[in-house]
Amino acid sequence: EVQLVESGGGLVQPGRSMKLSCAASGFTFNNYDMAWVCQAPKKGLEWVATISYDGSSTYYRDSVKGRFTISRDNAKSTLYLQMDSLRSEDTATYYCARHGGVADYWGQGVMVTVSS
């Protein structure tokens, strides 16, 4: 069974950093691209970042370029999202997703609240 379990969320002050993790199991992690998708409270979904199966290629939405870094450790079957210079508008639930063209499996999500 495919499982994606996010961790690392919480309350953080504007301008500070936070790192999210996503532990994957139930599939061959290093065969799949992976992604982070966010959802602000009561809002729609937004694609945040994608990383290729081997980590050689990454993509970021414009609003997070230069502030967020997606990475992965295939030996640990874990996906990461390093979020720096956080802003109030980054407040959202962040989901990791297995990304084979479409997001075919999602984690349960982790809430990140950016507030002073």
Place this chain on the structure above:
Amino acid sequence: DIQMTQSPASLSASLGETVTIECRASEDIYNGLAWYQQKPGKSPQLLIYNANSLHTGVPSRFSGSGSGTQYSLKINSLQSEDVASYFCQQYYDYRTFGGGTKLELK
């Protein structure tokens, strides 16, 4: 960037009714379209990919159609467990989601 316009934003329907949700792309996305269902308090779940292919385990009352810039999701014989928000997403040119449709029971 490709924009996705989804309609309606909200919808109220009765049990057993057929429901249709539309999604329009700002340019041709060549069937690179997926539909997701998100139940309250839960993460999204993939329903349809490639515009009309049913994801594993999805009930056959869900179907997708369309081409070019116009796509739709149809739910036949609405069930209570279908109460959810539905999102379209294009993946022809990177990834963009529609704004979502909240489906409620009448």
